[in-house]
Amino acid sequence: xxxxxxxxxxxxxxxxxxxxxxxxxxxxxxxxxxxxxxxxxxxxxxxxxxxxxxxxxxxxxxxxxxxxxxxxxxxxxxxxxxxxxxxxxxxxxxxxxxxxxxxxxxxxxxxxxxxxxxxxxxxxxxxxxxxxxxxxxxxxxxxxxxxxxxxxxxxxxxxxxxxxxxxxxxxxxxxxxxxxxxxxxxxxxxxxxxxxxxxxxxxxxxxxxxxxxxxxxxxxxxxxxxxxxxxxxxxxxxxxxxxxxxxxxxxxxxxxxxxxxxxxxxxxxxxxxxxxxxxxxxxxxxxxxxxxxxxxxxxxxxxxxxxxxxxxxxxxxxxxxxxxxxxxxxxxxxxxxxxxxxxxxxxxxxxxxxxxxxxxxxxxxxxxxxxxxxxxxxxxxxxxxxxxxxxxxxxxxxxxxxxxxxxxxxxxxxxxxxxxxxxxxxxxxxxxxxxxxxxxxxxxxxxxxxxxxxxxxxxxxxxxxxxxxxxxxxxxxxxxxxxxxxxxxxxxxxxxxxxxxxxxxxxxxxxxxxxxxxxxxxxxxxxxxxxxxxxxxxxxxxxxxxxxxxxxxxxxxxxxxx
Ligand code: NAP
Numbered sequence: 001x002x003x004x005x006x007x008x009x010x011x012x013x014x015x016x017x018x019x020x021x022x023x024x025x026x027x028x029x030x031x032x033x034x035x036x037x038x039x040x041x042x043x044x045x046x047x048x049x050x051x052x053x054x055x056x057x058x059x060x061x062x063x064x065x066x067x068x069x070x071x072x073x074x075x076x077x078x079x080x081x082x083x084x085x086x087x088x089x090x091x092x093x094x095x096x097x098x099x100x101x102x103x104x105x106x107x108x109x110x111x112x113x114x115x116x117x118x119x120x121x122x123x124x125x126x127x128x129x130x131x132x133x134x135x136x137x138x139x140x141x142x143x144x145x146x147x148x149x150x151x152x153x154x155x156x157x158x159x160x161x162x163x164x165x166x167x168x169x170x171x172x173x174x175x176x177x178x179x180x181x182x183x184x185x186x187x188x189x190x191x192x193x194x195x196x197x198x199x200x201x202x203x204x205x206x207x208x209x210x211x212x213x214x215x216x217x218x219x220x221x222x223x224x225x226x227x228x229x230x231x232x233x234x235x236x237x238x239x240x241x242x243x244x245x246x247x248x249x250x251x252x253x254x255x256x257x258x259x260x261x262x263x264x265x266x267x268x269x270x271x272x273x274x275x276x277x278x279x280x281x282x283x284x285x286x287x288x289x290x291x292x293x294x295x296x297x298x299x300x301x302x303x304x305x306x307x308x309x310x311x312x313x314x315x316x317x318x319x320x321x322x323x324x325x326x327x328x329x330x331x332x333x334x335x336x337x338x339x340x341x342x343x344x345x346x347x348x349x350x351x352x353x354x355x356x357x358x359x360x361x362x363x364x365x366x367x368x369x370x371x372x373x374x375x376x377x378x379x380x381x382x383x384x385x386x387x388x389x390x391x392x393x394x395x396x397x398x399x400x401x402x403x404x405x406x407x408x409x410x411x412x413x414x415x416x417x418x419x420x421x422x423x424x425x426x427x428x429x430x431x432x433x434x435x436x437x438x439x440x441x442x443x444x445x446x447x448x449x450x451x452x453x454x455x456x457x458x459x460x461x462x463x464x465x466x467x468x469x470x471x472x473x474x475x476x477x478x479x480x481x482x483x484x485x486x487x488x489x490x491x492x493x494x495x496x497x498x499x500x501x502x503x504x505x506x507x508x509x510x511x512x513x514x515x516x517x518x519x520x521x522x523x524x525x526x527x528x529x530x531x532x533x534x535x536x537x538x539x540x541x542x543x544x545x546x547x548x549x550x551x552x553x554x555x556x557x558x559x560x561x562x
Contacts, residue, residue: 005031005197009208015052022054029219034058038069046083058091059084074100093120105143121145128155149175157182158281191227235266238296252551256544275302284366292538293327312374321418324376380415383529400424408470409436428452459487474507482508491516
C-alpha cells in the first residue's frame with residue numbers, strides 16, 4: 001500500500017489565500033500542504049495561516065542561503081517556527097546545521113514525544129552533485145529529527161536511480177528528492193522507496209522547486225496513489241522527453257487492466273555513454289523493479305548496440321532496422337522469488353560512507369545482477385505495416401508489388417523501408433538530403449528488389465500507391481508545413497497518404513490529401529499500435545487499445561484546442 005503522502009507546497013501570502021489554495025490541493029488529492037512562510041516577518045502572522053489550512057501542514061521559512069526567499073536572521077526565523085509550534089502545525093521544517101534548527105529542536109524535544117508538532121530537518125544542494133553526492137559533507141542530520149528531507153540537484157538520471165537506493169542510510173522517516181528535470185521521477189517513484197512524502201505543485205504554473213509536477217498530473221497521469229513497494233517501473237528513455245504522451249498512455253492502460261505498474265519519463269542525455277550509464281543503473285538498482293523501457297530519439301541505435309554488447313536477445317526486425325525501441329529487463333525473480341541471490345544493496349553495511357571523497361561505499365558495491373536478461377524489440381515497424389494493412393483491409397502479403405514512396409530517410413523511414421521491403425513492396429525513398437536517401441536505399445536493396453532513392457522534390461507529379469511521410473514537416477508547433485508544399489504528387493482516390501506525424505491529430509498533409517480525394521492514415525494509428533505492442537511485451541496482457549486511443553485523442557485534442 002502507498003503510505004507516501006502527497007504534499008503540495010504553497011507560497012503563503014495571507015490566510016484567505018491559504019484557505020483557498022489548500023482546499024484546492026485537498027480536492028485535487030493532496031494529503032498535506034507545506035506553507036512556505038518565507039515572506040512573513042512577524043510571529044503574529046503565523047497562527048492565522050496555520051489555522052486557515054484545509055489539510056495538516058508543514059511550516060517552512062526557507063532562508064535565501066538555502067534557496068528560499070526569507071532574508072530574516074536565524075533567530076527571527078526560529079521565532080516564526082516556534083509560533084507555528086504554538087499554533088499546533090503538524091510539522092515544522094528547518095535547515096539542518098543552522099542555529100535555528102538547534103533552537104527549534106530543543107523546544108520540541110522539551111515537549112516530549114506525544115507533542116502535536118514534529119520536526120523535519122532538511123538539507124538542499126543546488127549545485128549539481130558529483131559521484132560523491134554530498135561533496136564530502138556528512139548527510140546525516142545534526143539534530144534529532146522525526147523526518148529527514150534531503151534534496152539534491154542531479155546532473156543525470158543515473159544519479160537519481162542510485163540516490164533512491166541510498167534510502168537506508170537514514171534510519172528515520174525520509175523525504176529523498178532529486179531536483180531538476182532528470183529528477184522528476186524521484187518525485188513520482190517516492191512510494192517505491194517507502195518515502196514519508198513527496199512534493200507536488202498546486203498547478204503547472206506554481207512549482208516551488210525545479211522538477212515539481214502538478215498534483216493532478218501526479219494522480220491522474222502517474223497514478224501516484226496506486227504506486228507501492230511492489231509496483232513494476234517502466235519508462236520512456238529519450239531526450240528531450242518532457243512532453244512525451246507515452247506516460248499518460250501506458251499508465252491509463254495499467255489502470256484499465258489492473259496491472260501494478262507505473263510508467264515515467266526517463267530523460268537520458270544524448271550520447272552513447274549517457275545511455276550506457278543509465279542502463280547500468282536501471283539494471284543495478286533492483287529495488288526499483290525497472291522492468292521495461294520504451295526507447296526514443298536519440299537512443300534507439302545506442303539501445304541496439306548496448307543490448308548486443310551485454311549479450312541481450314534482440315529480435316530479427318530490430319536487427320534489420322538497426323534500432324531498438326523496446327527493452328525488457330527480465331529477472332528470474334519474476335517467476336521464482338526464491339531463486340535469486342540477495343541484491344548487493346540488501347547486504348550493504350550500516351555505515352556506507354567512506355572517509356575518502358568518492359562514491360558512497362554502497363554505490364561502489366552495486367553490481368548488475370548477472371541473472372538479469374535483456375530483450376530488445378522494434379515495435380515501430382509492425383505498427384507501420386499494421387496501420388497500412390488495417391486501413392486497406394489486406395493481409396501483409398498483399399503489400400507485394402505496391403509502389404510506395406517513403407518521404408524522409410531517418411529512423412522512422414528506416415523502420416518503414418525495412419518492413420515494406422520484407423513484404424515485397426516496391427519502395428522509393430525521397431529525402432531532402434538525397435545522399436541519405438541513397439544510403440538508406442542501399443541498405444535494403446537486394447538483387448530481386450531494388451530500393452530507389454530520389455530527392456524530395458522528385459515527388460512532384462509522381463504517382464505511388466502509398467505515400468508515407470516520415471519527415472517532421474507539419475509537426476507541432478510548425479503545423480502549417482507539409483511535404484506537399486515542397487512537391488505535389490499525382491493523387492487519385494486509390495492513393496493512400498500516411499502521415500506518421502501524430503501531433504496534431506489532423507496534419508496539413510492529411511488535409512491536402514483528403515482535399516485531393518486520396519485516402520488517409522493518421523500518425524496516431526502508428527503511435528497507438530507501437531505503444532500497444534510495447535504494453536503487451538511489458539505486461540503479457542492484451543492492450544486496452546480503446547482506452548489508449550481515448551487518452552491520446554483527448555491529450556492531442558486539448559493541445560489542438562479542439
Ligand atoms: P529523424 O531520424 O531525425 O529523420 C528525420 C527525417 O526528416 C530526415 O530524413 C530529414 O532529412 C527529414 N527532415 C527533417 N526536417 C525536414 C524538413 N524541414 N524538410 C524536409 N525534410 C526534413 O527522425 P525520425 O525518428 O525518423 O522521426 C521523424 C518523424 O516521424 C517524427 O518527427 C515523428 O513525427 C514521426 N514519427 C512518428 C511515430 C509514430 O508513432 N506515429 C514514431 C516515430 C516517428 P535530412 O536527412 O535531409 O536531414
